[in-house]
Amino acid sequence: MTEGMSFALSDDQELIRKSVAELAARFDDRYWMEKDLAHEFPTEFYQAIADGGWLGMTIPEEYG
Structure with a gap:
């Protein structure tokens, strides 16, 4: 029997998820x-x- 695809987050992905969630939580529905x-x-x-370094994270380093 073959195993299916795993959708579990890696440690790095979980760290990103947690960090961005904490940042976003500072901006409530009222904001x-x-x-x-x-x-x-x-x-x-x-x-x-931007200050958290998340804004350009999908842009390759060679583009600055």
């Missing part, structure tokens, strides 16, 4: 509602993601 109603870009969220 998002205020931004939505004011038609504003979520600057503080964007900056927190």
